[in-house]
Amino acid sequence: MRGENKRSVLVGIFVFLGIAILVAGILTLGGQQKKFVKSIHLKTVFDNIGGLQTGNNIWFSGVKIGTVRKINFYGDSQVEIEMNVEKSVADYIRKDSKATISSDGLIGNKIIVIYGGSTEVPAVEEGDRLEGVMPLDTDKMMETLQVNNENLVEITADLKVLTGKIANGDGIIGAVMTDSTLAENFKTILVNLDRASSNSLRMINELNAFTAKLNKEGNLFNDLVTDTTMVTDLKASMESLKSTAENSAEMTRKLNEITDKLNSSDNSMGMLLNDPAFAESLKSTMQNADSATYNLNKGMEALEYTWPFNRGFKRKAKAEEKAESGN
Template sequence: MRGENKRSVLVGIFVFLGIAILVVGILTLGGQQKKFVKAIHLKAVFDDIGGLQTGNNIWFSGVKIGTVRKINFYGDSQVEVEMNVEKSVSEFIRKNSKATISSDGLIGNKIIVIYGGSTDYPVVEEGDRLEAVMPLDTDKMMETLQENNKNLVDITNDLKLLTGKLAAGEGIVGAVMTDSTLAKNFRSILANLERASVNSNKMVADLNSFTAKLNQEGNMLNDLVTDQSIVPDLRATMENLKATSANTELLTKEFQTITEKLNSPDNSLGMLLNDPEFAKSLKSTLENTDSATFNLNKGMEALEYTWPFNKGFKRKAKAEEKAGGN
């Protein structure tokens, strides 16, 4: 009897321990799955959930706030995810918050991350649907990385080839790097450019100084630019210059007409200037006139000694002497 009682007690103890372990396990799993926590149901529709399963966790600001309750097909090819979210946390989630699919670690289970939302919008309510944002596809990311790696290898090979040519002195850059003469010429060019830059800066400074002087009051150019009273005088001067130019042009035309007439033998002056025969005749006439005048003077001198005029000239001479003595 004692052996049977002892066996029954041991069996009862093991059964009790098994039930206790089962209850603790259920409570633990229920606590992890938020089975015994008041929750609200939120939804999100994705084009692709990337392996998300029922029971996966939901995170908000780095805190686990619920689990995936149900996954259903939606529309033609989309997937609707129903989420259990703790009611105590729902007051921090806004109606304009977004939901995306991420991974728990680099290669961990898929999770849903709720983020964003502004205080201008009200808090979520039972059955609200959040805007779904598709995550970056890992496969596409790996393809992109593979393509980038390939491009990096090509760039490395090209760089290796380029540095080899530079070291061998090929090309302009290689020649400059290996040829000392070209290097000296290049340094000389840089020195000339530096001097040109210095001269340019000096010229700019001089120009600024000259401009500052022009802007000083009392300067003639400054007065021309700023003094409005000079403008009418300048305009009047320009009008006078235009009138003078017009008169000069008219005078030039008149001089040209006179010159044309002087060059023409059809008038007296033109004949005097241009007709050689007339000039020769005029010269002969003048010579004859000069000769006649000379002979007339000789005749007048001889007339003084002739008898009829002798007395008259003597009386004239006496009168001049008497006038000179007084």
């Protein structure tokens, strides 16, 4: 009798412990699944949920705020997700927030991540639908990585061939790297370039110094740039030079006309300069006039000794002698 009571007590203790463990487990799982927390229902739609299941977690700003309540087909081929979200967190989720599917860790369970939203938009309410954003497709990423790997292999093979040719001295780069003569020439070119760069720098410094001198007050160039009065005088001088040039052009044109006339035989001066027959005739006339003048002078000298004029010339001579003696 005593043994049976003892057995009954032990069974009761184990049953009580089992019930306690069951209740604790239920409470723990319920706490993790947010079963005993006041929540609101939100919805979102995806083209492909990628293995998302009921009970998977929902995260917002790195904090777990709820679970996936239900998964329904929607429209032609889309999937609607119903979410239980803690009511205390709903005030921070805006109506323009977005939902996407992610993974809990590298190969963990699928989760829904709520993000975004602007403060100007009101907070979500019971039954609101958030915009669903499809995540990156892992299969497409792997295909892209595979293509990139193939391209990388080809690039590596080409690079191997290129380095082999360089090592063998093929091509310009290989010749430069293996031929000492080309290396010396290249070094000389670099020295010349460095010298040219130094000369260019010196020239720039000299130009800067020259420019600084030009910009000093009292300098002609500086006065031309800054003195408005000198600019006005210079403009007036240029106008005067322009007028003088126009007058010179006009004078040159008239001189050309005179020269043309002198070169022509249809005027007196042109005939004098260009007609040989007229020149010979004029020369003969001048010779005759010279001869007539000589004969006239001889006649005048002979006239002094003729009777009608002899006495007059004698009086003139006496008067001249008297005037000279009086002086």
